[in-house]
Amino acid sequence: MSYLTKAIAPQLYLLTNDDEFELLYQKLETTLATGLIGLIQIRRKKTLALPNGSAQLFEEARRVVELAQSHNVPVVMNDNVDVAVQLGIGVHLGQQDGCATDARRFLGSAQIVGRTCHGSAALVEKAKSDGASYAAMGAIFASTTKPKAETISRQQLEAGCQKDIDICVIGGLTAENISNLKGLPIKYVAVVGDIMDLPVNQIAKRCQQWQQALSKWYTPA
Template sequence: MRGLYLITNDDDFLLLLQKLEVALATKKVAILQYRRKKVIRVEQVFEVEKIKQLCEKYQTPFVINDDISLAAQFGLGVHLGQSDGDIQTALACLPEGMVIGRTCLNSLDLARQAIHDGATYVAFGAAYATSSKPEAGRLDFVTLQQAHQEFNLPICVIGGLSVENAKVVIEQGADLCAVISDILALNVQDIPKRIAAWDALF
């Protein structure tokens, strides 16, 4: 896995779906994560089903944020924060070979544990200040360099990333750059050009 890691926002779902269709149609989104904090569970099930169909259409890997049971319901991968369940549980509940990501903050030790437990990729951040997770600590780029040297699985970086500031993050060892607003805050017609700019960075 290498490239743009797109995370959903809390926009109106029909607008979000329209933007996702345009984004995934570029075939330049490496992975999509479902993260809808303001949506009740019944609606989440409906939304995941719709987005899964899109991901299958465009052959984009799809993971669920934080929720192992929702991921298991649809046979999808999962991204787990430090307080959202453990990797062993995910491995036991999900189909074999599913993507399992782990938030590792700014800690090589957390990343080592995640890899030992069976994570598919590890995520560090926040690279820069971000409105979606204002409580997140800042990433030390020395940690990113060390992770790139030590680990042989994809390294994801998240937090305030944009086309304009991500080049240094990629140069320091990020395989995946996770973004929300840098893509989904745009008008639908502007998304393909922005994704092409991301693709050029990688």
């Protein structure tokens, strides 16, 4: 199967981690300043678990959205359609986190709606028919963010890539191992730990390494 006629390399899709917010914000500033980020997902599970978590999450999300907009980078909210509607951003939904069709209706045609599809081409097809913007497949590799997530095969990923919807890959991806997926028609490469777990002063260099890896996406081995 040849994908080399597809000329556009994937974009980096950055997911937030659970750092203290001011540190997280510094990391986002540094990462966005590289110009390499195509999409941001706000995922703050520890914040949401606090007694005033919903209000705090909204304020954090508002600041992240303002920062991302200053760099012309779209944002999606993990799981929460109501907050996405209030902030005028997109949403990413797990399989147990609501209906993509409803999210599309609430958010309108202009916003990004993502759907977790694991390793199932059937779920990718369903995401497409429900109006999702992209289908997320993985885990590609084991990761520290979700260590219990089941990894998927190359065959499963290739089957999803044939469903005529943008594909996002996620799970344990690094600037070194992403070469294992070289040439596949992937829209987004989702990254958490390989960037967000670094100290602020190491992030720009790591993003440069990602840029070098992705620039070779469709070149011969």
